[in-house]
Amino acid sequence: MTPSPIWATPFLDDHHRALAARLAEWSIPHVEEEPADFGPPVRTMLRALADEALLDLIIPAAGSTLAVDVRSVCLIREILAYRSGGLADTAFVMQGIGTAPLWLAGGGALAGEYLDRARQGRTIAAFALTEPDAGSDVAAVATTAVRDGDDYVLNGTKTYITNAGIADHYVIVARTGEAEGARGLSAFLVDADTPGLSAETQDFVAAHAGGILRMNDMRVSASRMVGAPGSAFKLAMQTFDIFRVSVGAAALGFARRALDETVERVGSRAMFGKPMAAIEGVQSKIADMTVALEGAGLQVYRAAWSKDAGLGRCTREVSMAKLVATEAAQEVVDTAVQLFGGAGVLRGSIVERLYREIRPMRIYEGASEVQKLVIARDILKPRS
Template sequence: MDRSFLDWPFFEDRHRELAAGLDEWARDALPVDHGDVDAACRGLVAALGDGGWLRHSGGEKLDIRSLCLIRETLARHDGLADFAFAMQGLGMGAVSLFGTPSQREWLERTRAGQAISAFALTEPGSGSDVARTSTAARREGGGWVLDGEKTYISNGGIADIYVIFARTGEAEGAKGLSAFLLPADTPGLEVVSRIEVIAPHPLAHLRLDGVRLPEDALIGEAGAGFRIAMTVLDHFRPTVGAAALGFARRALDEAMARITERQLFGAPMSELQMVQGHIADMALKVDASALLVYRAAWAKDQGAARITREAAMAKLHATEAAQQVIDQAVQLFGGDGVRSGTPVESLYREIRALRIYEGASDVQKLIIARAALGDFLADRDQAS
């Protein structure tokens, strides 16, 4: 794999050491058997914890460049390993950034690989439109009672701890949401069904029926749930782009190995100008994605209060570009590219969901456009 990007000024020596150490670990430990996806994820969380990699997944100070490097590296070796790592970070992101000392006891367990976490925001009637969240939490008896449903919840059914977002009614729309810490064994929490998708991951539809939580289950302040969710996504959205980048790098490597070994019309495929043109397009998309991903991560690590625009650009470009790179790799493999179980076929299934979760591509375009227009209007007003 091309490692020249690690010499870019976005990184410090500790990042280069992290990437090299994880790559060595991953070559020995990955991929794992995906036959039983629940068992595989439990095993991966434990292994990532034992290896010390999960210590980067949460804490009072999140290093976004480290998160991105880890996700890129794991995705290149095994998409399910990337998923297992990512959900430990995203699932407990609200606790890392806003949790109390007692809530952080769960964080200690997830970072050690001793507990599995989940981030429960999506509902049957509100995917990208978080303001339409209908799961409700009301104060009762010195605590909270929650009722509602969540769907497409990653790690649903195997998680030990959930961060749940519910409407507490301090204001209309998004301003009336709050975040809660919900242990999986709490009475009233039901896994209604498991959801099968094209690249198997543990996903579930959840129902909350009179779930009772103590007052200290509230994360941050009542009514701050939307801000908490968006802050968490601001931190972790560039890492989705990093995972896509890892998939794209693997696809490019697989394609180059194929075309240098495969003969076509009496010569290696790599000598055909059309094939070289495809490789050039793929390499360009990979580097452009890497620049956007690590710019966003670097900006956050340098102290930027918000990186909403940069994170949206990184996620949008990297996921869309990875889809194109992987599709081209499948094409270069010919019939073998669609044969079940081959690396490029697996990548083709893995990449599709990344263009949807944590903000679909069309939503990222809206975010970018609004940010660009906002900056333009602010500059114009200042100039006038």
């Protein structure tokens, strides 16, 4: 892949640039992007990521500083998205999202065992929060967890859950009722073979391991609660604070690949007796794609730098990065499809796959419209 100009900015340190250079040359294992069963390719990818010590960067070891270098996560996601597509990128980041609540809550012996296996790529992790009527509005979660002696009994449905059906364990958010709204939610660590838990796959526009989880009188020991009662919303927000900006980085990777493919296409294809690259209208579109992409990259890595610099939650910066990068990437990939013409909508072509990969990114982990609300509310809140 071609080096990104963003990697030379002051937002990255030498060890980030060394990581980017190493990943640009890494022999990523080839896996089928649209398999009938996502389990085997995801496990193959996780073992390769673990062997390359990349999972160490998103699952802190016990006794470590218990922190994640967000710029490293962003670089890894950008490069995986560019070089290997959505399966590699999703496999990587979900190991982080599916385990972060465990170490954010303080870990413990049980959590340490699960974290070690996930870090080694031996198990698949998942985080189950979204429901049919509760997505961006976390306070609307309706799944219940009722105390019964030493157990909790969970009932409800989760949907659009990445790794549903192939995960070995889930962190599931349910309503325990300590307070109204988001403050009455708790998280539970649940093994995939727990009686009362079932999974059903969903078919997404982009090839994606995910689906529905149903809990029918599922009994879970109270010792399986992650953190304190009523702390799930805080744990979820802390998790998304770490990983949300990296959604923008993955979008950069998809869009950068689309731009490079387009540059090659217009340089080799003739139209009206001359190369497409010589047509001023095409040149204008290439310029627009480049400007949008590089501007979005600066937003992403500024937000990641802010997180790593310890400047707080950086809510506005992270939301701006996610919003700008995913919207810009959609524009870049759409333009790529347009310039490819009929070949751009041919099922299985690179830009067609990129088009399907990029579209959901404007929705998950906070839709673009929600990010605008977050940004505006942060700007409008009273200043002391």
